[in-house]
Each structure stands twice: as structure tokens, then as C-alpha cells.
Amino acid sequence: MAKFTAGQTVVASKDFNSNHYGRIITKGKRYVIYSIGQTTGRIGVRDDGGAKRFFSPDQFMSVDAYSIKEAQERLNRFEPGEIVPVGSFCDHLFLRDGHGIIHVQPKPKRKTPRSIKIDPADAKAALTKMLKDVYGIDATVEQVIGAMDKSLELVLGA
Structure with missing residues (x-):
């Protein structure tokens, strides 16, 4: 188990997902330790949502150790x-x-390509997938745009 100190910058060595909150810690992202539990040894960082949370120290590595691990993985590929x-x-x-x-x-x-041609159906499918995965909205892009149009009509019509 690594020894960390408050104020040290660490890198998440694996993703941490919560059933209620979704992904809280992203692998490869840097976090600053704001405190360390006296009895448990768990380290406190701000998660991706900005909330202060305590995690097991085996979820993190020092920045130098993580860069060495990444270099070894690149060479082993x-x-x-x-x-x-x-x-x-x-x-x-x-x-x-x-x-x-x-x-x-x-x-x-x-x-660099001067222009990229994308099939509109593929773009709609990708945006709908992003709405579901990233924002948790179970709707198509057309439905979201339609809802935005209606709200703009209400605002501009008054």
C-alpha cells in the first residue's frame, strides 16, 4: 500500500463506479488529496462531480508511478x-x-482533412447514445430538440 500525503496529486489507477451516482473516479485522471483518514487510511479527494469522497488508497497511484506503468504498457503492446x-x-x-x-x-x-462527411443517421445515433450514456436522458436527439423548440416558443412568444 502506497503512502500518500495531504496536498499530493495522485492518478486514479482504475475507474470507480457507484450504483447510485454512476462513474465517480476516472482512470488516468489526476486528483488532489485533501485529507487522509486517521484510522482507516482512506484518502479523501474530490470526485468527477466535485463532491468530497473517501476512497481506498489502492484506487490511486502517484503520478510518477502511473507514468512508468503507462510506458511499460505501451512497450508491452x-x-x-x-x-x-x-x-x-x-x-x-x-x-x-x-x-x-x-x-x-x-x-x-x-x-488535416479539409472536410469530413458524416451520415446524418449516424450522427443522430451517436448523439442519442451520448445523451443516454453521459447525461442519463432516455430520449432521442429529435425529442430533445423538439422540447427545446417548444420552450423557446414560450419564451419568445411572451
Whole structure:
């Protein structure tokens, strides 16, 4: 179990979901410890909703430990013999192959798309899913827009 102090910035090592409140702690997000329980050792942070809550210390890691863990996971995602991006400097990209040899290549120039075409049905489906998942509203986008139109008519019509 890690030792934390009040005022220390920590990173959530896993998501924490509550049956009543939904997701309270997001994995990879930074939180500042405002207090530590004397007897329980639980750490107090402000959750994603801004409420002060106490959590088990195994839900969090120090910022340095989390960055090392993320780097190890990134390196472990690649197969042996596959070229892994190591870093970049100026306009050169450094790559490492499975044998530990570093290769230097010029960075590819990114092409930004001038326009993106989205099917309106797909956009409506994605927005409806976002309404349900993020905001907890069980309605379609058309219903929400229709409700907003009616309320605007009431406000502007008076």
C-alpha cells in the first residue's frame, strides 16, 4: 500500500463506479488529496462531480508511478520485431526494433482533412447514445430538440 500525503496529486489507477451516482473516479485522471483518514487510511479527494469522497488508497497511484506503468504498457503492446516509436526531436522520429536498434526517420507531415462527411443517421445515433450514456436522458436527439423548440416558443412568444 502506497503512502500518500495531504496536498499530493495522485492518478486514479482504475475507474470507480457507484450504483447510485454512476462513474465517480476516472482512470488516468489526476486528483488532489485533501485529507487522509486517521484510522482507516482512506484518502479523501474530490470526485468527477466535485463532491468530497473517501476512497481506498489502492484506487490511486502517484503520478510518477502511473507514468512508468503507462510506458511499460505501451512497450508491452508491441510484438517482438515490430518497430516501436521511442520519441522525437525536431523533425526526426526515433524508432526501436525488436533487437534494440534505434532507427531515425523524418517525421511524417500530418495532413488535416479539409472536410469530413458524416451520415446524418449516424450522427443522430451517436448523439442519442451520448445523451443516454453521459447525461442519463432516455430520449432521442429529435425529442430533445423538439422540447427545446417548444420552450423557446414560450419564451419568445411572451
